[in-house]
Amino acid sequence: MPSDESPAPTAMDLLRRVPYGRLATSMRALPFLAVARHIVSDGRILLRIHSGFGYHEACDGSVVAYGADNYNASCGEGGETLWSVQFTGPAEIVHLCPEQEELFGAAPVRVNGEPFASAYLRVDPHFVTEHTLGFDASQLVRHAA
Template sequence: MPLTADTRHALDLLARAEHGQVAASLRALPFLAPARHAVVADRLLLRLCGRQGTCAGQVVAYGAGTADRWSVQVVGVCETAEPTAEERALFPADGLKEPLYLWVTPECATVHVEEHA
């Protein structure tokens, strides 16, 4: 499915940020976790701490932004990822043990840009 203009703009902005938060519902409870991300071929590759559980197969929301300029929220189904060495290299070597990687295929996106006078 081709990306909408909003989703394309959201992915372009997300490419400028390093981290955000993923939100889902797991076993009828809210799940919110910090994550790093990379934009790869019109999808988001997320890296979370593996001990946080998985939301593979779930609809998730992923949000990121800057405090004073813009914020983005992308919604889509996620699936477990086995990234290539090149894809793993997109993330900083910050000593995260047992990382969990997830693909999120965007279905819709919201972009909010703060207008400064």
């Protein structure tokens, strides 16, 4: 029986809706999270991070997790569904052509006061999780400004 509803967006479709997420792995046996800019290309996730901390080297050849969400989207106001996605898989340092680098848009100028230096990683997602939070707009409490 045909459905009038459009199909639910895939995790990759959701990821395309936001520009930044969090990269998670370990460095010297300690876990860490790093902010990263992402694009989706050929079923893989390309990340741009700051090279000055060495996080890209810690991730190279390791299994990492990358997650993003739309939790800044007004906390579900108007009945909007909030979502988060997480991708887990091996990462490797890549060197992009200028056309691919342009897809990321402008890079930050500074990170913690130091000049931003781009490093790129490719994550091949092997495991994907997606979570949604649905709200009934009539149940939301409006906060006075």
